[in-house]
Amino acid sequence: MTEIKVIPLGAGQDVGRSCILLQMGGKNVMLDCGMHMGYNDDRRFPDFSFIAAEGPVTSFIDCVIISHFHLDHCGALPYLTEIVGYSGPIYMTHPTKAIAPILLEDMRKITVEKKGEANFFTSQMIKDCMKKVTAVTLHQSLMVDGQLEIKAYYAGHVLGAAMFRISVGSQSVVYTGDYNMTPDRHLGAAWIDKCRPDVLITESTYATTIRDSKRCRERDFLKKVVECIDRGGKVLIPVFALGRAQELCILLDSHWERMNLKVPIFFAVGLTEKANNYYKMFITWTNQNVKKTFVQRNMFDFKHIKPFDKKYEENPGAMVVFAPPGMLHAGLSLHLFKKWAPYENNMVIMPGFCVVGTVGHKILNGAKQIEFENRQVVDVKMSVEYMSFSAHADAKGIMQLIQYCEPKNVLLVHGEAEKMEFLREKIKQEFKLECYMPANGETCSIVTPYRISVDVSLPLLKSENVKHNALPPNPKRPRVIHGVLVMKETALCLMDVDEACKEAGINRHIIRFTSTVRLEDPSPPSKTAEKLLKLFQEKLQGWSVVLTDGSISVESVLVKIEGGEDEQKNVYVSWTNQDEELGSYILDILQNMGHVAS
Amino acid sequence: MMLDCGLSVHTALNFLPLPLVPSSRLLNLPSWMPRESEGSQLEGELKECCSRIFVDSAPEFCPPLDKIVDYSELDVILISNYTSMLALPFITERTGFKGVVYATEPTLQIGRLYLEELVEYIEQTPKRNQAKYWKEVLHLLPSPLCDSFKPRSWKQLYTLSDVQASLSRIKVVGYDEKRDVYGALNVTAVSSGYCLGSSNWIISSDYEKVAYVSGSSTLTTHPRPMDQNVLKNCNVLILTGLTQTPTVNPDTMLGELCMAVAATLKANGSVLIPCYPSGVVYDLFECLSSHLDSSSLSSIPMYFISPVADMSLGYSNILAEWLSNTKQNKVYLPEEPFPHAYLVKTGRLMHYKRIYSDGFSTDFRQPCVVFCGHPSLRFGDAVHFIELWGSNPLHTVIFTEPDFPYLDALAPFQPLAMKAVHCPIDTSLNFTQANKLIRELKPSTLVVPNAYTQAPSAHPHRSDLVIDQESRYVISVQRGEVVSLAVKRHTAKVDLCPILADKVSGCEVRPGVNLATITAGLLVKDNQHNIKEWADEGPSGKRKKLTRPEDCLRQLKYEWGNLDIDQFVQKLNQEGIKDAKVERSNTGFIIHLEEDTLIQVDDKSTHIYCEAADRQLRLKLRNILMQCLNSF
């Protein structure tokens, strides 16, 4: 089990919907469970039959992790739990758990009530689904079961967005979800520690973009809005109720205040106050600035932004309207678009990415006419602007994240194929890392070196440490450990030989040799011993040669001198079989001496 | 590693209160001199009030003992909750401390409020004189002054800049977040259920686990419930922070408090509740407001006065992830988790930084309920209200914080006409709960303060107010004592490189037990060990000299088991050594060969004696012997 498998059920070389299957160490984890906004049929949900053609999904999937509340990451969750029947654990952060059901319900209403589709999940299903969710906090190590562990990191992007580290034993994967490496007006930058995952699965929406400075983009945005209202036009800003909307509101509100502008700004009613309340309550998830000042002034109490009322759409003159959803695929934003698009004075600003198939995507690609299901045709004469305000990491940010967490492999998802290709080359070049980009339904197998964990007896480690520290410091000298590995079933333990024998329940058999050499050295034995000590120390540099009680010892080799003064000495050399090389070497030295002396 | 950093604020009770407006009563208290005293240095340091002696000086506090520990050598301080970090600036600043402090986000944020409030209380009423001679004549002073513990080590409070510097050393951790300490240990904060962000700590290595349990509660109040599962089966459980009021039930006290408040208000009196800026006070707002509603006293205003009141109320409502499930679920609606947000919005609860803040004097009307600090009644706005209301028997002061004996707190204000009610609310574990917890956690060794092993001195016969010591190894500790914990580490987890692992071939010595002798390179980085293949360096070739002891280890094998003597002799024969004479000895055999060669064999060893000159013979014998023995 040294392979990690990643199978995108969505977000493989596309941006439509995120749903990725991860297999690691015998565990199956589903990363995100998103819905595709570009489809109106079954294709909007991930193909769960891929996981388990028939039979329950629950027994196959160990857990589902949702990175943030955007519907392309969580939209299919009620479908999975209430219709497909998954009943295992689901994890997301507290803000995601709070906000996701609001967006799900909003989408359900649009789909079922406005488009009249049946065969979709119900309000009750959303509620039942959310009851099964376990909320996690940042950096908490959560054990899903005995082996599977998950940990969330701050991802920026939207309130509550998180990256997740998933690990089984020594293997680990980081899944980024959507993230942002530069702090914005209300959120902080993504952060992760040097956790060195085997695989980093990263989004790559802006794989090839290095976005110009934040300030420039903001100035551009304000300039365009002001130009349009100056000529009496209406500005439509399609947004999702939570996320970018809050940042743009902060931006416009403070600009209106500063420039003393009077043109009305509206925000689609209903969600506004509620949405801002979430921001107030989860203010710990915003950035330092917002956090520090929240007691004195709450950034989400806007002065110039008023709730939108349906009757305002007929009002003459300039106005700015924030309306959901963000990709002009349904709801109020699409309604207003149809009304305002035929007039040159008006403007639509798309502040984020649009999925293929949505009206947003069409007009961004220059479509001058849009045909709707009911044969209604709308001319697009209003100006169409695109401002990249969605908070994804750009190429620089992605490279930065790789640098932070030092993965062994990188896998790109949530991006367009050609752009991924470019980034992949860049990653290979700069980091010398293998980089993958599987398509939907394609299995990507990544072989990881397996790590083996061994218990080492502390006395063994300590004795090595004592030896090491006794020598003059030299970082280049290799440290060597010698011991006996005891293997009992799956348990591995390294210990010294005597401990090992005891552990294995066997007796060691010690072989010892003793040889005698006769030396002509007419001096007291103690003098002879000193002479020999000097000689050995000279010949055996790097060894510890010790003289105690008239005997010399080197490792297990013992040299003993016998005989009176003024006569021939008997020198006994004794050693164990393990020190054969050393013992016979010392014996050689003595024998050669004997020759010289006689 | 230091566990918590609490400050003993009790010492402040020996000092005169610091009123916001000069009090003629306090100014006119008679000086007190011991009869035997000779010098006049003591002049003016001590004052007498109703036969209690107080020091007339800026109050002093007793930080953790120094001299036992060199604070500059501390690596880590773990903080359990915001009430046990008030000495932090004393330790982290100007002691050479270089380590890190770990605490949860609420502990840091609310701890900051506690520290800032304390500093502000002391600084807004500066005292010119600093009494010190009384410490020299301690033996001449009456009780309780003469019983002061090491008053020479007492210190004046730190400054705001010390607080900022100290708090900047805190690294924030989440519950269940494993923090690596120099690669050697992991520390993890787990929920303790006592207050917002309060934690117990797990200190663990690969195989050993020490749990530090302090300030825990199993009652349901506003914080997240205590996580007991993770504390199970540890080698050592250090248990402290049990209730300071073991004989009363906090729920009963809360009930009595509500009754006392209602009774006072109905009689047109006002109520003072001295409190800290966070904690139980949130529960008091909640319970009291609903009790007043049901007693048709809804129109009675509640005032919360603290330099950090706004921050405290604000923060408490954004810490959803640290709250009980009920409170947590409210933010999903989204509604503020604490009702005090609503009480503030509707004007029932009004908060001010100080009594002289804008608006307070115009808003203030009686009867009312005032929440303000400090519970010691030595500084803070509470001093003002006691002075203001003390002579009127219609008013009531209710003591809820268990940290100070209420009669001592009131001593410098005597004689008082105002009613005093004692309703201590301490949600920490009581002895019954603690004993139950210990039984469930099953630690190998339990460490508790000495005081928990005997009945409290006020209730010498309550044998239920002690920690059970049966069927468990218990170490009791006292202030200033050094004990060694019974944790012996035996093994460490080390990574073995797979390339090396592939080459290891074990010998089966018993069914299912394999042994393999290995010599390998050891990489040590940040206290983490890695065993790698030991790369050979350069051409070894014909090395004449033995350069490194390690070189000899490379091919090493170890022999084991018994030597089959018949097989051995037979092999000797086959190899041409025919004149072996085998002789039995007490422990085994002795084999005599030609000349002076002799082999001594017993169960666990074989010893070959041989002339140096007979090298060839010796090597031959060695070979044969090794063929006859098992090895690994």
Ligand SMILES: [Zn+2]
């Ligand atoms: Zn997103």
